[in-house]
Amino acid sequence: MNRHYSIEIVNRVSELNRIFEMITKFSLENSLSRDCDYNLNLILEEYLLNLIKYGYKDGRKDIIVVNIELSIDGMRIKVTDSADSFDIRNAEDYDSEMKLEDRRVGGIGIKLIKALVKRIDYEKMGENNIATFICSK
Numbered sequence: 001m002n003r004h005y006s007i008e009i010v011n012r013v014s015e016l017n018r019i020f021e022m023i024t025k026f027s028l029e030n031s032l033s034r035d036c037d038y039n040l041n042l043i044l045e046e047y048l049l050n051l052i053k054y055g056y057k058d059g060r061k062d063i064i065v066v067n068i069e070l071s072i073d074g075m076r077i078k079v080t081d082s083a084d085s086f087d088i089r090n091a092e093d094y095d096s097e098m099k100l101e102d103r104r105v106g107g108i109g110i111k112l113i114k115a116l117v118k119r120i121d122y123e124k125m126g127e128n129n130i131a132t133f134i135c136s137k
Helices: 013-029 034-054 108-116
Strands: 004-010 063-071 074-081 119-125 128-135
Touching: 004 013, 013 034, 013 063, 034 063, 034 074, 034 108, 034 128
Parallel strands: none
Antiparallel strands: 004 063, 063 074, 074 128, 119 128
16 A cells, blocks of 8 residues: 655646556555545546646646645645646636626636635745645545
C-alpha cells in the first residue's frame, strides 16, 4: 500500500491520461471505493483542464506536479504549477437557475469540484500556484 503518489506532467491535455493511470493505481493499491476513484478522476480532470486551457495563454511549456496523499480522515490532492494565478475559491459560482441564454460559458466544472471536496486551499509561493483539495475517501 502506497499512501502517497506524485507525478509530474507537461501542461498538455494529452498528459491527462497519465493522471488517470496514476489514480487507478492509487485507488487499487489503497482499496478505495469506485465512487472515490470516480471523484478523484473528476476533480483532477476538471481542475487540470481549466488550468491547461486558461492558465497558459502564452502557450509556454510548464511542468505541473500532482500529489495525492491518503490519511485517516480523507485525501489531500495538491497541484503545483506556474500558470497564471487562479484561486478557485474565488471563482464565480455557476448559476443553474439563470436562463440558458443569460448564462456565461463555463463554470460547471468548478461547481462540481466545489461540491466534491470538503475544503480548498490556495497559495501563491513565488512563481508557483499551489491548490490543495481535501476530500473524503
